[in-house]
Amino acid sequence: xxxRTLILAAASAVAIASPALAQELTAIxxxxxxxxxxxxxxxxxxxxxxxxxxxxxxxxxxxxxxxxARGKVVSPGFVAVDxxxxxxxxxxxxxxxxxxNSANSISASFxxxxxxxxxxxxxxxxRLGGITRAIVMPSHAGGGGGGHSHDDSDFAGVGHAGxxxxxxxxGQAAIIHLAEGTDILVKPRVAMVAPFGEAGAGIVGGARGxxxxxxxxxxxxxxxxARNKAAYDRAGLRELSLSRADLEALIxxxxxxxxxxxxxxxxxxxxxxxxxxxxxxxxxxxxxxxxAWLVADQIASAGVPVLLNPISNLPGNLETRAARMQxxxxxxxxxxxxxxxxxxxxxxxxxxxRYNAGNAVSHGLPYEAAIAALxxxxxxxxxxxxxxxxxxxxxxxxxVVWSGDPLEPLSLAETIFVNGQEQAPTxxxxxxxxxxxxxxxxxxxxxxxx
Numbered sequence: 001x002x003x004r005t006l007i008l009a010a011a012s013a014v015a016i017a018s019p020a021l022a023q024e025l026t027a028i029x030x031x032x033x034x035x036x037x038x039x040x041x042x043x044x045x046x047x048x049x050x051x052x053x054x055x056x057x058x059x060x061x062x063x064x065x066x067x068x069a070r071g072k073v074v075s076p077g078f079v080a081v082d083x084x085x086x087x088x089x090x091x092x093x094x095x096x097x098x099x100x101n102s103a104n105s106i107s108a109s110f111x112x113x114x115x116x117x118x119x120x121x122x123x124x125x126x127r128l129g130g131i132t133r134a135i136v137m138p139s140h141a142g143g144g145g146g147g148h149s150h151d152d153s154d155f156a157g158v159g160h161a162g163x164x165x166x167x168x169x170x171g172q173a174a175i176i177h178l179a180e181g182t183d184i185l186v187k188p189r190v191a192m193v194a195p196f197g198e199a200g201a202g203i204v205g206g207a208r209g210x211x212x213x214x215x216x217x218x219x220x221x222x223x224x225x226a227r228n229k230a231a232y233d234r235a236g237l238r239e240l241s242l243s244r245a246d247l248e249a250l251i252x253x254x255x256x257x258x259x260x261x262x263x264x265x266x267x268x269x270x271x272x273x274x275x276x277x278x279x280x281x282x283x284x285x286x287x288x289x290x291x292a293w294l295v296a297d298q299i300a301s302a303g304v305p306v307l308l309n310p311i312s313n314l315p316g317n318l319e320t321r322a323a324r325m326q327x328x329x330x331x332x333x334x335x336x337x338x339x340x341x342x343x344x345x346x347x348x349x350x351x352x353x354r355y356n357a358g359n360a361v362s363h364g365l366p367y368e369a370a371i372a373a374l375x376x377x378x379x380x381x382x383x384x385x386x387x388x389x390x391x392x393x394x395x396x397x398x399x400v401v402w403s404g405d406p407l408e409p410l411s412l413a414e415t416i417f418v419n420g421q422e423q424a425p426t427x428x429x430x431x432x433x434x435x436x437x438x439x440x441x442x443x444x445x446x447x448x449x450x
Contacts, residue, residue, distance in 0.1 A: 024048065026420075027060035028401060031069030036076045036376040036390035039368070045074055047397035050420035055391045067415060069401050075371065076391050077132025077178075077398030077418060078406075079378035080353060081307045081339045082261075082287055083346035085126055085134040086116045086176050086184055091347075099139040107167025108253075109245035112138050113174040113188035118181060122347050124427035127178045129351020130406060130413040132398035133186070133388055134178065135378065137261065140170030141199040167242070168203060168215055169194045172249065173261065175382060177398070179418035190382050191259045191285065192250070197269040198319050208269065212276060218242065219280055222250045259283045259382075261307070265319040267291035274302050285381060288312075290323040296334035305337040305381045310360035328373070329364030339381055340373040358407035370407060396420075 025048045033043030035055055046053040046061060060066045089096035098115025101107070116136070126134070170193040175186040194200065200211045221240045225247045231237045232244070240247065252258035262273050265288050274295075277284045286292065286306045292299060299306065310328040315321045331338050340360065342353035357370040365373075379389035388396040397420035404411040416423045 024420075025053075025061065025064040026067065026417075027064040028067045028069050028074055028399065028415075029060050031072045031074040031401065033391060034073060034075040034371050034406075035392060036372060037368075043074065045391055045399060047399060047417065047420050050397055052391055052393055052395045052397050052399075054393055067401065072414070073402040073404060073406060073411075074391070075130070075400050075402065075406055076375040076389050076395075077400055077416070078130045078354060078374040079339070079389050080126065080131050080134040080342055080346045080350045081378050081381075082341045083134040083136055083350060084139070085122055085131075085136060085178070085347055085350060086118065086120050087112050087136050088139075088347055089117070089120060089122065097139075099137075101138065101171060104167060105243040105245070107246050108169035108171065108192060108242070109249040110138055110169075110171030111174070111188060112136050112171060113185055116174070116176060116185060118184045121428045122350075123178050123184070124180075124424075125348070125429065126350040127416060127418070127423055128413060128425065128427055130354065130400045130402070130416070131350055132178050132400070132416070132418045133378075134176050134346070134350070135173055135190070135382060136176055137173045137191075137193050138171035140193060140263065141195050141203060167246065168200070168211070168218060169246070169250070175384065177388075177396075177418055178423075179421055180423060186388075187384070189249075189258070191261045192253050193261045194263070196262050196264045196273055197266055198317070199263065208272070212272065215276065216280065218250070219254050219282075222247055222254045226251050226254070253282060254280075256281045256283050259285050261285045261287050263287045265290045267294040267322065269319070270295050271298065274298060274304065277302065277304070290320045290327065292336075293324065293327045293330035294322055296331050296336060299331065300335040305339065305377070306331055307339050307341055307381075309341045309343065309356055310363070310365070311356050325359065325363040328360040328370075332365055332369045332373075337377050337381060338369075338373050339378045340370070354407055355409055358409070361407060367407070 028045045030042055033040040033045060040057060042057060044058055044060060045055050084099050087099045091097055099112060101110045172189045173191045173193060174188045175190055176184040177186050201208045204211045204214050225232055225240060228237050253260050260282055262284050264270055264273055264286060270289060270292055273284060284304055286304055289306045289308055290312050292306055308328060313323050313325045315323055328338055340353055340357045342350040353374060357374055361367050361370045375389040379385050386395060388398055397417050399417040400413050401415040402411050403414050
C-alpha cells in the first residue's frame, strides 16, 4: 500500500510539474520591460502555453496569476553563444567532455547534439544568471568555444585511409534551452565550425595560404561528390580527402545554406575570410574577431555577424595586437550584428556574458545594443529570429524578472521562465550549501550520532 501511494504521488507531481505550469496564464506587471528591441516602462508581459501572449502597458487579464515586478526589470532570457553548456562537465576530465573529437573520419560530421546532458550541473548555474538558451559549439584548435581553449597543435595527427587529419572542421553546433527536464535540444546542426588564422594554419602545416587553398579544394570535393553520388557509391569517383559522412555534412555549407562559424582574430585574416566567403558563396559568422574594429565597415558591407567577447583587450599574441575594449561599440556603430559571449567557453562562467555586456556599454556600446547582443541578435544570427530571445507575441516565453539592471553584477534573476515554465531558483551548489549548513537529511552518515 505504501509503495502504491508513493507511485501515485509521484505521478501526480509529474502531471502538475509540467503541463499545468505550461498552461497557466501568467502576467508580469509593473516592471521596466526590455523586449530585446525596445523598452516599455510600467509594462505587462502575459505568457501562456509556453509562449508570450502579449507585451504592452495594459492591465493583467482576468484570471491570470500576477507577478508584481514594480521596481524591477523584465527581460528576455539571455542566449549564451559559443558555449559548451550541456556538452562538458569538467574539461580536464575526458569522460565528461563531449565537445572534442579527433577522429579523422569524423570532423565536419561531428554533431555535438548527441552528447548533450540535460542533467549537467552547469545548466542550473547558468540559468540562475538569466541564461535560458545556448548555442553549443564543438571545441577546436585556437578556440574558446565549447568547453575550453586548445593550443594550435592540440589536434595534430597523422592521416590514414587518405583522409584529412586533422580535419579543417570541428563539427556542428546545436541550440539548447535550459529548462528543467530531460530534453534540452532545440535544434541540431545549426552551423559548422572551423578555425582560421594562426590556429587554422597550424592544422594544415603552418601557413595561412595553405589553409585557404585546402579549404577551397575541400569545397570543390564536396560539390563533386554532391553531383556524383551514384558514381561514388560504385567506386567510380576519384579518391576524396573526406569521409562520406563529412562530405554529406558539408553540402549545406558549400550550398550556402548552413553558416560556417569561423574563429579568427587578426584583421588581415578577417579580410581574407570575407574574400573567401565571396568567392565560394559561403555564409560565415565571425567568432572572436578581436581586431574586427579595424575592418568594421567591410564586415558590415558583407552582412557578416560577429560573436565576440568585448573585454578581450590584451595583445596576447601577434593576432591580437589591436585588441581593444571599444571593439563591440565600433562594430555596432558600423552596422554589424554582434552577439556577446561569456568567458572560458561559456560553461562555468556563462553568466558573465552580462558583465561583459556591461563593460561594453562603459566603452561606448549603447545600452539597448548590449541587451540585443544577449537576446535578439543571437536568435537572428542562428536563424531563429522571433522564436526566442525577444519579448513579443508568439515567441518562446523565456522571461526573467531581475532585481535591478541585468547588466549590473549585483542584480539577481529573481524569477525565471523557460518555455513558459517557472524554474526552481536553485543549483547543486545551493543544495549542498543548505544540506550541510542546516544539518538536514543526509548531512551526516545514517549511523552517525552527535
